[in-house]
Each structure stands twice: as C-alpha cells, then as structure tokens.
Amino acid sequence: MANSSSITEFLLLAFADTRELQLLHFGLFLGxxxxxxxxxxxxxxxxxxxxxxxxxxxFFLLNxxxxxxxxxxxxxxxxxxxxxxxxxxxxxxGCATQILFSLFLVGAVYSLLTLMAYDRYIAICKPLHxxxxxxxxxCAKMAAAAWGSGFLYAVLxxxxxxxxxxxxxxxxxxxxxxIPQILKLSCSDAYLREVGVVVFSVSxxxxxxxxxxxxxxxIFRAVLxxxxxxxRHKAFSTCLPHLAVVSLMVSTGMCSYLKPPSISSPSxxxxxxxxxxxxxxxxxxxxxxxxxxxxxxxxxxLVEYIILQRIRL
Numbered sequence: 001m002a003n004s005s006s007i008t009e010f011l012l013l014a015f016a017d018t019r020e021l022q023l024l025h026f027g028l029f030l031g032x033x034x035x036x037x038x039x040x041x042x043x044x045x046x047x048x049x050x051x052x053x054x055x056x057x058x059f060f061l062l063n064x065x066x067x068x069x070x071x072x073x074x075x076x077x078x079x080x081x082x083x084x085x086x087x088x089x090x091x092x093x094g095c096a097t098q099i100l101f102s103l104f105l106v107g108a109v110y111s112l113l114t115l116m117a118y119d120r121y122i123a124i125c126k127p128l129h130x131x132x133x134x135x136x137x138x139c140a141k142m143a144a145a146a147w148g149s150g151f152l153y154a155v156l157x158x159x160x161x162x163x164x165x166x167x168x169x170x171x172x173x174x175x176x177x178x179i180p181q182i183l184k185l186s187c188s189d190a191y192l193r194e195v196g197v198v199v200f201s202v203s204x205x206x207x208x209x210x211x212x213x214x215x216x217x218x219i220f221r222a223v224l225x226x227x228x229x230x231x232r233h234k235a236f237s238t239c240l241p242h243l244a245v246v247s248l249m250v251s252t253g254m255c256s257y258l259k260p261p262s263i264s265s266p267s268x269x270x271x272x273x274x275x276x277x278x279x280x281x282x283x284x285x286x287x288x289x290x291x292x293x294x295x296x297x298x299x300x301x302l303v304e305y306i307i308l309q310r311i312r313l
Contacts, residue, residue, distance in 0.1 A: 010095045011088045011171045013270060015079075019086065026083035032282050033076045039285030040065040046298040053298055056134040057123070057238065060116045061288060061295075063143050064245075067112065068281035071105040074098055075176040075277050082175075095177040100158045102178065102277075108150030109249070114208040115142050116242050117215040124235050125222045157201070174273055212246060241288045245280070248287075252276030 015025045043065045047053045075098065082088060090098070122130050161179050164186040172181045216239070223235045252275045289295050 007092055007166055007170050009089045009091050009170065010177065012078075012082060012090055012177070013171075013173050013175050014088055015083065015175060015270065022083045022086060026080060029076055029080045029083060032278060033072060033080065036072045036076075036282040036285075037069065040069045040281070042299050042302060043285050043288065043295070044069075046295065046302045049302065050298040053294065056119050056130075056139045057116070058295075059139050060112060060119055060143065063146070064109065064112055064116070064284065067105050067109045068284050070101065071109065072278060072281040074101045074105065079175050090177065095172075095182075096158060096162050098177045099161070099179060099182070100154050102154075102176070103157050104150045104154035106150070107153040108147050110205060110208055111146035111149050112143070113242070113246050113249070114211055115146055117212040117246075120239050120242060121215040121219055123238070124219050153201070153204070173269060175270060176273075176277065178273070209250070216243065237292065241290070241292060244287050245284055248283070249276070249280050252279065 014022070016022050044062060047058045047062045047065075078090060078094075078098070119134060122133050126133070157179065161182055164183070166182070166185045167187040168185040170185065173184070174181045219235075219239060223232050223239075226232045226235060252272070289299060
C-alpha cells in the first residue's frame, strides 16, 4: 500500500484519450489563457496609467485583476502542457504548490470581493465619509489584509492536507490538484483531521457572504431613494459588475463542492471544476468593462496608444 513518503508524483485526469482531441483542448485552453492574460493585463495597465482611475474602486479592481491572473496561471498552463505533450504527471511538490497558490488566490479573491462590497456601500450610502474612510492608506491596509488572510488560509489548509498519509494511490480525478481529490487518496481514519479546517473555511466564507448580502441590501435601499433616473443608473452601473462577479464565483464553486455525490462523475467533475477555476478569471475583465464607461474609455485609449506606437515602429 502506497504512502505519502513513497509518492513522488500524481497523475492528473486527462481531458481526452485521443491525440486529436488532446490537441483540440490544447488550442482551446491556450486561447482562453491568452484571452485572460490580455483582458486582465489591459485592465491592470489602464488603471495604472490613467490617473482618473486612481480611486478606491479601481484600486480594488486592479488587485482583483492581479489575483485573477495568478489564479488562472496556477492551473491552466499545466493543463495546456499536459494536453500538448500527452502526459498526466505532476510532481508531488508541484501538486502541493498548485494547491497552495490556488487556495491563496481564491481566498484572497473572496476577501477582496467583500472589500469591494464595502467600498460600494460607503460610496453610495455614506458618500460624505468616502474620502476619510477609504483613503489611500486604508485601501492599502485592507488589500494587504485580503492577500494576507488568503495566504494564511492556504498555508494552514495545504499543510494540514499534505500531513495526512496517502494510502489510495496517486491518481487524481481532476485536471489540476485540489484538496477534495487529495483527500480521496488519504487513509479514512486520518480524513477526520481535515474536518476542523473545512468547518473554519465554510464559516469564513459564510461570514463574507452575509456581509456582501447585507451591504447590497443597504445599497439597493439607498439607490431606490435616489430621485433622478440618471443617478440610479450610475449607481447600479458601478454595483452590477461586482455583483455579477460574486454570483459567478459563488455559483460555480457551489456547483463543484455542494453537488450531491449521487450525480458525481469524473466527466461532470471535470466540467464543473473548469467552470469555477477557469471561467471567472477569464470573463471578469469582460464583466467589469461592459457596464463601466470610464474603464472602457481608459482601455480604448490604451489600445489606441499601443496601435499608434506599433504603426510608428
């Protein structure tokens, strides 16, 4: 019987068995990855270069784009390489690193989305205190807290998981390493050691979700009291992208982790995990740019400048 000390690599789940489908998945994943890099990169550059976007809302959006870039870069490049080279292997250290960074980035993203809800609440419900409550120093501290909490959560969870003895082989039923799949390889009596961390994680996520819901209840109540239709439209336009991103992240995560075991299958798990790990970082730039005229103008200006510089060269 294998144990964790004898395992040097894990075998990830392949998307396809035939070489033609593997190359098709390679092209699809590469296209999605490049689109995510381009979209988030444009948002990062536009916010950094346009002084009109140096506000708390866009500062948090810049952090979200950074986290999205890190999140999709943690899982998709390995899947791209495996599809191209027709392999399933990932080293023990690579698997642990992938889990560590995945948890870190996802935890930081959810903390940041909670801060973004707080930002919208202050901006709409307490506009006179916006400058004092969310000055540059306060924003930097809150962003650092989001990143730090995600890192601490990831270290705790990863260390606890890989301290368990692995007795059920090394085949992971997923295209990237994630904790539920690693736990399936652990001994049954050691599995209970993970329960405390899981309960803690769910409690934190539930607390963040409640905070976001309460914030938006207050926001919508305040917006509906705005007398002008233009004012209501402007307020909603700054809130709806954030709400869409939160909904996308929560819904895909719930589909992955809360679906009944009776409907679970490797193919379904593969599709659902792709939805929550790849789709949000790839589509978040599109969601935020669709209803944000200032961001669209900044990105358009940046793209025109890049094209102009290329023509001059």
